[in-house]
Amino acid sequence: MRVLMFGWEFPPHISGGLGTACYGITKALAEQEIHILFVVPKLFGDEKKGNVSFIDANQTAINLSYPESQKILKHLNYIQVDSGIVPYTSPWNEEILTEKNILHTKNETKKMLHFYFSGEYGKNLIKEVAQYALVAAEIVKKKSFDIIHAHDWLTYPAGIVAKEMSGKPLIVHVHATEYDRSGENPNKTVYEIEKKGMQAADTIIAVSEFTKKIIINKYGIPASKISVVHNGIIEAKNKFITKKITPYRKKTVSFIGRITYQKGPDYFIETARMVLRKFPNTHFVMAGSGDMLLPMIHRIAELKLSSRFHFTGFLQAEEIEKLYALSDIYVMPSVSEPFGITPLEAMQSGIPVIISKQSGVSEVLKNVFKINFWDIHAMADTICNLLKHESLSDALIHSGMKEIRNIKWEDSARKIKKIYKSHLQVIH
Amino acid sequence: MKRICFYFQVHQPFRLKNYRYFDIGNHHEYFDEKKNRMIMEKVAEKSYIPANKILLNLIQKFGNRFKVSFSISGTALDQFELYTPETLKSFQELAATGQVEFLSETYAHSLSSIRNPEEFKKQVKDHSNKIEILFNQKPKVFRNTELIYSDQIGNLVSSMGYKTILAEGADHVLTWKSPNYLYQSEKNPELKILLKNYRLSDDIAFRFSQFGPLGVEKFTQWIDAIPKEEEIINLFMDYETFGEHQWKETGIFDFLKAFPAHILEKTEYTFVTPGEAANELKAIASISMPKPVSWADEERNLSAWLGNGIQDDAFESIYRLEKKINRCSDDELIKDWRYLQTSDHFYYMCTKHFADGDVHKYFNPYDSPYEAFINFMNVLSDFEERLENKLMQKKNNPIFLRRKIKSILEKNEIKLQALQ
Numbered sequence: 001m002r003v004l005m006f007g008w009e010f011p012p013h014i015s016g017g018l019g020t021a022c023y024g025i026t027k028a029l030a031e032q033e034i035h036i037l038f039v040v041p042k043l044f045g046d047e048k049k050g051n052v053s054f055i056d057a058n059q060t061a062i063n064l065s066y067p068e069s070q071k072i073l074k075h076l077n078y079i080q081v082d083s084g085i086v087p088y089t090s091p092w093n094e095e096i097l098t099e100k101n102i103l104h105t106k107n108e109t110k111k112m113l114h115f116y117f118s119g120e121y122g123k124n125l126i127k128e129v130a131q132y133a134l135v136a137a138e139i140v141k142k143k144s145f146d147i148i149h150a151h152d153w154l155t156y157p158a159g160i161v162a163k164e165m166s167g168k169p170l171i172v173h174v175h176a177t178e179y180d181r182s183g184e185n186p187n188k189t190v191y192e193i194e195k196k197g198m199q200a201a202d203t204i205i206a207v208s209e210f211t212k213k214i215i216i217n218k219y220g221i222p223a224s225k226i227s228v229v230h231n232g233i234i235e236a237k238n239k240f241i242t243k244k245i246t247p248y249r250k251k252t253v254s255f256i257g258r259i260t261y262q263k264g265p266d267y268f269i270e271t272a273r274m275v276l277r278k279f280p281n282t283h284f285v286m287a288g289s290g291d292m293l294l295p296m297i298h299r300i301a302e303l304k305l306s307s308r309f310h311f312t313g314f315l316q317a318e319e320i321e322k323l324y325a326l327s328d329i330y331v332m333p334s335v336s337e338p339f340g341i342t343p344l345e346a347m348q349s350g351i352p353v354i355i356s357k358q359s360g361v362s363e364v365l366k367n368v369f370k371i372n373f374w375d376i377h378a379m380a381d382t383i384c385n386l387l388k389h390e391s392l393s394d395a396l397i398h399s400g401m402k403e404i405r406n407i408k409w410e411d412s413a414r415k416i417k418k419i420y421k422s423h424l425q426v427i428h
Numbered sequence: 429m430k431r432i433c434f435y436f437q438v439h440q441p442f443r444l445k446n447y448r449y450f451d452i453g454n455h456h457e458y459f460d461e462k463k464n465r466m467i468m469e470k471v472a473e474k475s476y477i478p479a480n481k482i483l484l485n486l487i488q489k490f491g492n493r494f495k496v497s498f499s500i501s502g503t504a505l506d507q508f509e510l511y512t513p514e515t516l517k518s519f520q521e522l523a524a525t526g527q528v529e530f531l532s533e534t535y536a537h538s539l540s541s542i543r544n545p546e547e548f549k550k551q552v553k554d555h556s557n558k559i560e561i562l563f564n565q566k567p568k569v570f571r572n573t574e575l576i577y578s579d580q581i582g583n584l585v586s587s588m589g590y591k592t593i594l595a596e597g598a599d600h601v602l603t604w605k606s607p608n609y610l611y612q613s614e615k616n617p618e619l620k621i622l623l624k625n626y627r628l629s630d631d632i633a634f635r636f637s638q639f640g641p642l643g644v645e646k647f648t649q650w651i652d653a654i655p656k657e658e659e660i661i662n663l664f665m666d667y668e669t670f671g672e673h674q675w676k677e678t679g680i681f682d683f684l685k686a687f688p689a690h691i692l693e694k695t696e697y698t699f700v701t702p703g704e705a706a707n708e709l710k711a712i713a714s715i716s717m718p719k720p721v722s723w724a725d726e727e728r729n730l731s732a733w734l735g736n737g738i739q740d741d742a743f744e745s746i747y748r749l750e751k752k753i754n755r756c757s758d759d760e761l762i763k764d765w766r767y768l769q770t771s772d773h774f775y776y777m778c779t780k781h782f783a784d785g786d787v788h789k790y791f792n793p794y795d796s797p798y799e800a801f802i803n804f805m806n807v808l809s810d811f812e813e814r815l816e817n818k819l820m821q822k823k824n825n826p827i828f829l830r831r832k833i834k835s836i837l838e839k840n841e842i843k844l845q846a847l848q
Contacts, residue, residue, distance in 0.1 A: 274450065366782060369798065377448055384449040385802040391741035392801055398737075399779060 001420060002035045004145040004162060006136065006155035010040055010047045010054075012317060015121060016258065017341045018152055018175050021207070021231050026052045028232070028413030034420070037143055039158070041117035041132060055143075057135040058117045125154075126189060133157035140165045147420050151175060153190055156197025163200060169423040172201035179214050180336040181262050195219050203419055205229050207339040208360020214336075227419055230364050232409035233344040251387050252283045254327040254351075256320065256342045257334070260290035264333035264356065264373045269296060271333070273303055274380035279387050280308075287312045287323055324349035328393070329386050333373045334359050343368065347404045352396035354382055364407060367399040430608075430651065431660045431700040431708070432691065433622065435571070435594060436667035438476070439501040439537050440468055441772035443793060444803055452810040458764060463793075465511045472515040475671030480518040482684050487525045494688050495527040497701045498667070499571050502535030502555050503770055505562065516562070523563035529701035530559050532567035532590065538769035539733060541572055541581045542720060543747045549588060551766070568592070569702040573771050575624065575664070575723040576730065579615045579716055586619045592706040594664060597623035598721050598728040605713065608658035612711035620706045621715060624664040624723060633665040637678040644686045648695065659712075660705055664723070725780070733774040738801040743774060745808055749815065758818050764811055768804075776800035 005026065009019035026036050030051030040047075043056035115131040118124070136158035149171045150159030156172060163170040177194060178186035198204055198219055204226045206212040212226045253272070257263040265286065272284045286296070286309065293311070300309045315323065324330075330346035330353045337359035344361065346353050347368070355362055356373035371378040386393045445460040486494045500519065508516040522528045534540055535555040540548040552570075560566050570590040572581060577595035585593055597607030607623035628650060636642050651661060666673065674680040691697050700708065724732040734743055746768055753765050777797045794800040822828055 278449065366796070367798075370795070377450065381449040381806070382802060385805060389738075389741060389801075389805060391737040392798060392805075395737045395779065395801075396798060399782075 001033075001147070001417075001424070002037065002145040003029070003147045003149050003420065004139070004143065004168075005036050005038045006132075006148070006150045006158045006162075007038060007040055008152065008154040010038070012046065012048070013044050015314070017231075017339070020341055021175055021339075022151055023048055024232055024234055024409040025412065025416065027234070028409035029416060031410070032413050032417050034417060037139075037145060039136070039139060039155075041128060055139060057115070057132060059114070060135050060138055061114055062134055062138045129154050129157055129193070133161045136162045137165055146424060147171060149173060149416075150197065150201075153178075153194045153197060156193055156200075160197065160200045169202040170200060171203050171205060171419065171423075172197045173205045173207075174198070174211055174215060174338070175207055176338045177211065177214050177218070179218050180211075180338050181260075183261060183335070198225075201225070202423055203227060205416065205419065207231050208363055210358070210360045210363065211338040214338075227415070229412050229415045229419075230360065230407075231339045231341060231344075232407050232412045233341065233348065233404065234409060235405070236348045250281050250283050251279070251328045252285060252326055253329045253331060253383060254285045254287065254323060254346075255331055255333075256287045256315075256323065256346075257332065258288050258290040259286060259293040259296055261292065262335055262337070263288075263290075264335045265290075265292055265296050266299070267333040267373055267376055267379070268331060269299055269303075269305075269309075271331070271376045271379040271383065272308070273305065274376060275383050275387075276305060276308060278384055282383075282387065283308055283310065285310045285312065285323065285327070287315045287320065289314050320345075321349075324351060327351050329354065329383055331379065331383070332356060332359065333371075333379065335373050337361070344404060344407060347400040350397045350401055352386055352393045353400065354379060365403065367396060367403045430654070430656075430658065430697045431705060432651075432697055433660055433662045433700050433702060433705050434496040435531070435662070435664040435702060436496065436498050437571075437665070438498055438504050438667045440464070440471070440504045440507050441537065441770040442503055442507070442767040443467075444773070444807055447803055447806045447810070449802075449806050449809075452806055453813055456810060456814060458807045458811070459767065464507060468507045468511045468515075471668060471672055472512045474676070475668050476515050477518055478676075478681060479667065479670040479684060480522055482681060483528075484522055484525070486685070486688050487522070487527045490688070490692055492527060493692050493699065495529070495699050495701050495704075497529040497531060497569070497703075499531035499533050500559075501533060501537035502551070502558060503537055503767060505558060520563060523565060529569065529703050530563050530565050530567050531594070531702065532556050532559070532570045534573055536766040536769045537573050537771055538766070539573060539576070539730075539743070539771050539774070540747075540769060541576065541584060542578075542730070543743070544750050545584055547747075547750055547769075548584065552588060569594070569706070574732075576720050577621070577717055577722075578720040579613065579718055581720065582613045582616055582619050582621075582717075586613070586616050591618060592620045592622065592702060594622050594624070594662075594702060595717070596721050596723040596728055597626055597662070600728070601715065601717050601721055605715075606655075606658055607662065608654060608660055609712040610660065610705060610709040611713055611715040614714035614716035617711075617714065620711055622660070622662050622702050622705060623715075624662050626723070628661060629663045629665050632663065632683070633669045633673065636669075636674045636680055636683070641679045642683060644683060644690045647683075647687065648690060651697070659709055660700070731780060732778055733771055736777070736779050736797075738779075738797065739774050739777045742777060742801060742804055742808070745805070749812065752815055752819060756815060756818050756822070761811075761815055761818060768808065768811065773800070773804050777804070 007022045009015065011019050011023045014020060026038055029036060036052045037055055038052045039055040039057060042058045043054050047054065115135060117128050140162050146168060148159050148162045148168050150156055151173045152175045159170050159172060178190045198215060198221050204215060204221065206215055206226050206228050208230060209228055212228050215221050215226055216223055255268045259265045275282055300306055324346060330343065330351045332340055332343050332355045334340060334356045335358060337356065339360035340355065343353045343355050354369040354371060357370045358373050362370050369382045442459045443464050444458055447458060483496060532552060533555055534548060534551040536551055538551060540551060556567050569592040570585045571594040575594060575596045577593065582593060607625045611621040611623060613619040613621060631642060670680050670684055720730050721728055722730060734740055753762060776792050776794055777800045779797045782797055
């Protein structure tokens with residue numbers, strides 16, 4: 001079985017959970033003997049390989065005729081892009097060549113085009129999403145595959161185009177939705193792209209029941225079209241859990257995630273304030289950056305708690321490992337978390353975990369504390385008890401590490417493979 | 429001829445309120461009165477009262493040929509008085525027939541037998557007194573919380589004057605022996621032991637509806653199948669079997685009505701109370717249980733309440749307060765301390781099959797054993813603070829101080845005199 005998979009980020013060049021999940025999925029699927037053609041906007045060269053063939057959109061030459069490209073672009077008219085840019089004009093226009101934001105080379109004789117992808121989430125994101133769809137059209141012409149699998153809204157237009165042109169079934173994998181990210185004020189463009197993707201898909205994979213409900217309620221998709229496949233975690237080999245020593249060392253409570261509305265950083269801070277009243281020597285670390293970073297710093301200064309708070313900014317994988325090693329408690333107070341891989345990593349590192357009930361990962365874990373994200377009293381109660389009673393944290397560390405050994409990507413891959421097969425049956 | 433001995437456990441704990449870390453020092457309302465009242469009223473209506481009615485009718489019909497025994501925990505009795513006095517009356521009516529034996533146990537349905545023998549003795553005494561007051565009967569037969577028995581506990585109970593005790597007829601203790609005889613304690617031959625026939629008891633208590641439901645004839649046939657020489661069938665179970673664990677719709681009440689009638693009208697078997705059984709029968713052999721055995725779970729040991737880190741921590745934390753409690757004479761504090769010892773609190777902290785969500789979960793008001801631990805320890809922290817404050821007060825109490833100063837002065841007087 002060959003799967004054409006569209007992603008946007010891949011470890012180590014990640015900015016959130018999407019890349020990690022893609023790595024886990026592709027690795028496990030490859031072990032189940034599924035050959036994957038993984039398309040990324042930009043291949044950096046140091047990606048964690050495995051049994052996956054990468055296609056670099058940056059390096060893919062577009063050889064579309066004008067009518068072909070127009071047909072595709074008509075399909076993509078729901079993507080609101082700023083005026084005068086590629087999707088609405090002929091790619092061979094002079095104007096584009098002089099456009100400052102988009103760089104591409106034009107080979108006159110063969111009329112081929114390369115698009116530039118930054119591989120990031122910059123201000124040209126929507127444009128890159130549209131370009132990605134054109135790249136997809138090109139790839140479809142050259143590669144053979146049985147299924148198309150698109151991860152998150154950035155790749156849905158590409159997935160739709162690929163389906164249109166190849167006639168193969170499209171699986172759309174929802175790792176997150178605009179509702180998680182922006183609550184009741186979703187970005188209209190992104191919402192439209194998400195909705196179109198979900199409607200065009202033959203099956204939607206949601207990373208949790210929590211996300212499935214959002215898809216049903218906010219996007220109007222029938223439940224029968226949605227399958228839930230929970231994420232997993234890669235087994236950590238050679239992990240030495242050193243018992244945190246010295247009675248003089250202060251206890252550390254960690255928060256790892258973007259400092260943005262969705263992740264509930266403000267609830268973390270209010271909880272910390274309560275805990276510090278009873279345990280004044282506790283330290284709180286917030287690892288991440290985002291649009292709420294400055295307001296949070298201000299709030300902490302206002303509360304005069306700056307000496308107990310540490311902001312690390314965005315951390316790379318090795319640095320996050322170090323952070324887990326010195327954390328005593330991990331908290332994920334997300335307002336709306338489609339899944340949430342960091343609690344799994346924390347449990348693997350031997351840390352008691354507190355997660356919000358409004359998360360997908362709470363559906364698969366037992367040996368964690370689950371609280372409503374707004375319930376700072378419950379969060380503070382739990383943290384105080386973990387700080388006070390070693391028997392409690394020991395119990396959670398022990399049972400958590402045991403439980404995490406059963407949360408494997410193999411199980412997710414098995415379910416995905418079944419979904420793939422169900423579509424192949426239909427064709428034959 | 430085989431004797432059938434019915435024993436029913438009646439117990440309700442004082443369940444805790446949601447008590448947060450930040451409530452410590454702020455308020456001292458540990459127990460969820462609303463919830464406890466609601467549960468007691470519900471169980472009384474669905475189980476205790478209808479079942480008592482059936483037993484009363486049977487006794488009225490068959491006179492002294494039908495009899496049963498109960499052990500009602502002190503916490504259940506307290507809750508009867510607080511929330512459903514009609515239920516208490518219903519048990520008193522049964523007591524008045526003279527055909528119902530009440531057993532002795534710890535007041536708080538606690539595990540004090542394995543940790544604090546002095547506290548254990550106090551609780552047993554208080555419970556016994558209460559039974560005497562309410563039911564006009566001084567309990568002669570003992571049964572420990574959740575039927576926990578060991579040789580050591582046997583000695584403890586025997587030292588208080590009891591001659592008969594109930595225990596679980598666990599396979600790993602009996603090996604090839606049958607529970608259907610009277611036994612005596614190996615270390616203490618004066619102490620007679622009645623062993624629960626767990627197969628037949630659980631057929632009623634747990635598996636009743638599985639048999640479509642269990643019919644009186646079928647059950648009697650199983651008793652018939654037991655070798656003739658075997659002398660007693662001990663059917664020990666939770667009284668909530670009738671109406672709560674097995675709902676009325678399963679036909680459990682019809683069984684309760686029909687079974688004794690069938691036995692007394694159609695067979696040669698008789699009913700006895702534990703006290704009568706100990707008198708009529710001779711112990712067939714000695715039995716020794718060096719490690720505690722209970723009627724809980726597959727393991728039939730203490731693992732439902734103790735053994736994991738948090739259970740042990742909680743257990744130790746409450747029992748280490750014994751010395752301080754003994755110095756305190758505040759009734760409220762002593763009552764709270766007792767209610768916090770009830771075995772249920774530790775049962776809720778069991779992580780044994782947490783992943784499977786089994787029996788423990790059904791009766792567990794908490795979402796996880798960890799939350800049960802946190803809630804309990806928060807309450808205990810506040811309790812400890814109150815206890816400390818009370819003792820401080822006592823220390824600073826002028827009358828107490830005067831006495832203390834007087835005794836110091838007297839001691840020094842003697843020293844001075846010696847020097848002169």
